[in-house]
Amino acid sequence: MDLDSLREASRLSPDNAPLLKLLAQAELEAFNLENARRALDALERLAPSDPWIVQGRSDLDGIRRRLSGESPVSPVAPVRVPSSGNPDAAIPSPVVDDIDAMLADVERKTGSRPQVTFSDVGGLDSVKEDIRRRILHPLQHPELYKQYGRQAGGGILLYGPPGCGKSLLAKAIAGEISARWMEVGIHEILDMWMGNSEKNLHALFQKAREMAPTVLYFDEIDALAADRHDMRRSAGRTTINQFLSELDGSTASNEGVLVFGATNSPWHLDPAFRRPGRFDRILFAPPPDESGREAILRIQLRDRPQKDVDFRKIAKKSDGLSGADLKAVVERACDVVLSDSIKSGKPPAPIATSHLLEALAKTTPSTKGWFETARNYALHANHDGQYDDILQHLGMRK
Ligand SMILES: Nc1ncnc2c1ncn2[C@@H]1O[C@H](COP(=O)(O)OP(=O)(O)OP(=O)(O)O)[C@@H](O)[C@H]1O
Ligand SMILES: [Mg+2]
Structure with a gap:
């Protein structure tokens, strides 16, 4: 269905959550960010627990950041002097x-x-x-x-x-x-x-x-x-x-x-x-398994003050977190330590397991929503086995 028909269909049945989701996805793909946001808001009101909402919002954010110049802005184009050497003929090309x-x-x-x-x-x-x-x-x-x-x-x-x-x-x-x-x-x-x-x-x-x-x-x-x-x-x-x-x-x-x-x-x-x-x-590139998460945590923590961190424990409890999520956990733990220090007036403590657990509790795994979509493609559009890796990751194929 094209975008216009989706909009029309969604206007006629405003309470149809699956339709709203399709619309939000289509608006995102067309870079209609404002429309995408509206569709996401409406979807959230109708189906607040739909895991795709998190993914949709993060896509929206990502596109917005990129389009609004988090990527560097083009420098002013230089005026070129043609190789004929006549500077009067310098024209911007x-x-x-x-x-x-x-x-x-x-x-x-x-x-x-x-x-x-x-x-x-x-x-x-x-x-x-x-x-x-x-x-x-x-x-x-x-x-x-x-x-x-x-x-x-x-x-x-x-x-x-x-x-x-x-x-x-x-x-x-x-x-x-x-x-x-x-x-x-x-x-x-x-x-x-x-x-x-x-x-x-x-x-x-x-x-x-x-x-x-x-x-x-x-x-x-x-x-x-x-x-x-x-x-x-x-x-x-x-x-x-x-x-x-x-x-x-x-x-x-x-x-x-x-x-x-x-x-x-x-x-x-x-x-x-x-x-x-x-x-x-x-x-x-799948989300990290338990040992992968442990390795990522070690990498993310390696240059920060820490004491007796139980990496295994955090890795065990962080199923579904991406590398970026784990990085966010570590950064949050640092914030906890630093704000504790400001409150108490004492020097900041090294990061400990408890800080990481506290940060972990505030972090939602971001990869689940992606797999909702991926599973459908892997099951219904797996031409030439191109998504076998996804099925294998989901334990649906050996
Ligand atoms: N396997 C990993 N090991 C260590 N750090 C990781 C790992 N995966 C992600 N990270 C951390 O998360 C950050 C974001 O990861 P990265 O940009 O590589 O993800 P991506 O798959 O390209 O994501 P996107 O699809 O959003 O572009 C990295 O800069 C790194 O700090
Ligand atoms: Mg990337």
């Missing part, structure tokens, strides 16, 4: 300046070689192992792979619930092999298809190729590649085709360039993106 501004934007967040490595990523052991074998090894031994006609690099789709380490993992991959890191957010992607998208995309990939080894990370790739008729969510056909030909190396070789597409909604991805030579390796 919109096409070239757009590209420069966009690349400057991307580079500001990026450019450098990340210091994080796998040791900063807690849990995800089998994912890390898989990455070592299938992704890092070829990059570390390109000549070997070349002999067999295989190239090192190419596309990898990373998916999973929010806050479970997709961005962190990709950055750590760059850190492991001292590659350059280039991150492209929804903000840049949106800008790209507002004009000159083909040139911009090409310039972006060229930059990544020049700096290889490079990890080129597209956050919320579903925004570029939505398998929907909603054109505001999806880029235009030409942009998509350009992206695909940059990705599959038909424009220029992507030797040494790892292109990551990250998404919370892989089911919205146009299947053309998954074809061989494109995002043909797919990695699921």
Whole structure:
């Protein structure tokens, strides 16, 4: 059903919660943030315990933050002097300046070689192992792979619930092999298809190729590649085709360039993106299991004053929490300690198990809502077993 029909249907049956949820999702996907908020509010009044509400609100927040400039604002485009050398002929060139501004934007967040490595990523052991074998090894031994006609690099789709380490993992991959890191957010992607998208995309990939080894990370790739008729969510056909030909190396070789597409909604991805030579390796970043949670807690606490923390106990009690949730628990525990110290006028105590338990009690697991949606796709749209990992995680398949 398209957005207009959903709105109309929901107007005619305002008490239909499932319909409201669909509407809220569709408004979110179309970036109609105000409408999405209204639909979410109405849904919350009707079905306050619907777990998707948390996810919806966090999506809404995420999009709002990104669109309202948490991503850096484009710098003022420089005036270019044409190479003919006549300074009087200096004219701002919109096409070239757009590209420069966009690349400057991307580079500001990026450019450098990340210091994080796998040791900063807690849990995800089998994912890390898989990455070592299938992704890092070829990059570390390109000549070997070349002999067999295989190239090192190419596309990898990373998916999973929010806050479970997709961005962190990709950055750590760059850190492991001292590659350059280039991150492209929804903000840049949106800008790209507002004009000159083909040139911009090409310039972006060229930059990544020049700096290889490079990890080129597209956050919320579903925004570029939505398998929907909603054109505001999806880029235009030409942009998509350009992206695909940059990705599959038909424009220029992507030797040494790892292109990551990250998404919370892989089911919205146009299947053309998954074809061989494109995002043909797919990695699921699940929420951490108990030992993963323990590892993440240790990482998050490692540089903070602490005493006799019972990591096992906190890990046991935090089922369903994402890495980002666990980070929030640790930060909350720090706040408890600091505000206690202000109240008592004594120096702050080291973080103890009790502080963490107190913080944990105030933290709701954020991954459950995601699995509500994911389960449906995994059960009813699991073409080629693409969501077997989700089923396995849910214990619905061995
Ligand atoms: N496995 C992990 N080990 C250590 N820290 C983690 C882990 N997962 C998440 N975190 C913490 O949570 C933060 C957010 O995680 P990250 O941005 O990687 O999640 P994401 O999967 O990309 O989420 P989103 O879908 O919202 O973009 C990280 O910066 C890190 O501090
Ligand atoms: Mg991320």
